[in-house]
Amino acid sequence: MRRSIIPPLIFGIVGTAILLGLGFWQLGRLEWKETMLAEIQAGIDAEPQPLPAEADPSMKYMPVLIRGETTGEEILVLSGTKERGGGYNVISGFVTDDGRRILVDRGFVDQDQRHDPRPPAALTIRGNLHWPQEKGSATPEPDLAAGIWFARDVPAMAEMLDTEPLLVVAAAAEGDVQGVQPIPISIDGVPNSHLSYAVQWFLFAATCAGMTAWFIWRISRRTY
Structure with missing residues (x-):
């Protein structure tokens, strides 16, 4: 060699x-x-539990079952689905049967439903606790005049709707859903x-x- x-x-x-x-x-x-x-995914699909008295981000994706009524106040977050195209996620103020005020991501409405009336409605919701990390340095500030947000910012939304900084993302809802389509939490985007x-x-x-x-x-x- x-x-x-x-x-x-x-x-x-x-x-x-x-x-x-x-x-x-x-x-x-x-x-x-x-x-x-x-x-x-197994945690997301587990049997729902009552809303915990004290919740924090370590409980992310915890399945819960809540009953109560929307407040009629809501935030629309710019969103979209493959099936229906562009639209909005409806984030509603929600008062539980035991008097807690929280946020509920009820799901999706398309552009034509943006201005539909959604007055207070009694709902039973199965969903998951969530603390989405969607707001970045390039995310625009909410357009409050138009009523449009560009990310789910839990603390800011809670302040706007006067609720606990606690978000439940609906997987299914019973009651007057007012045309809002639940979008369950999924690991597809991970x-x-x-x-x-x-x-x-x-x-x-x-x-x-x-x-x-x-x-x-x-x-x-x-x-x-």
Whole structure:
């Protein structure tokens, strides 16, 4: 073996091994993420419980059952669905049977229903506690004149509707739903790109191995 091929050979073997290791690490992360998502979905679909007296973000996705009446006050958050296109999520003030004032994301209405009257209505709602993280540095401030918000900001919405900073996202509702379509919480939007990352690392490893083989072949064919 020519000494001149030893450095590129070592470099290629080490580089390929590192890239393969990163690919297998991403496969491990994929398995972990899939397990975590399955646990979250199982929690979302669990038997609903009464609304806890003290709730905090550690209870995110907790299934609950509430009964009471909407206040007739609401916030419309710009939204959309694949089936119905653009529209709004209706966030209503809600007074439970035991007198607590909370927020309820009742679901979706399309553009034509934006101005429909939605007076106080008695509802029984099965849903999940949620603390969405939708407001970023680029998110516009609510257009209060038009009554349109661009993200579900629980503390700000609670202040606007004079409720606890507590949001229940409806999965199903019984009573006068007033044309609002519940949109249950889902893990569909949770990113899980570990498989594509693993494929990329394996492709890099194959490229590294191929380039190393080609480089060594070129060296071996040199004539002096």
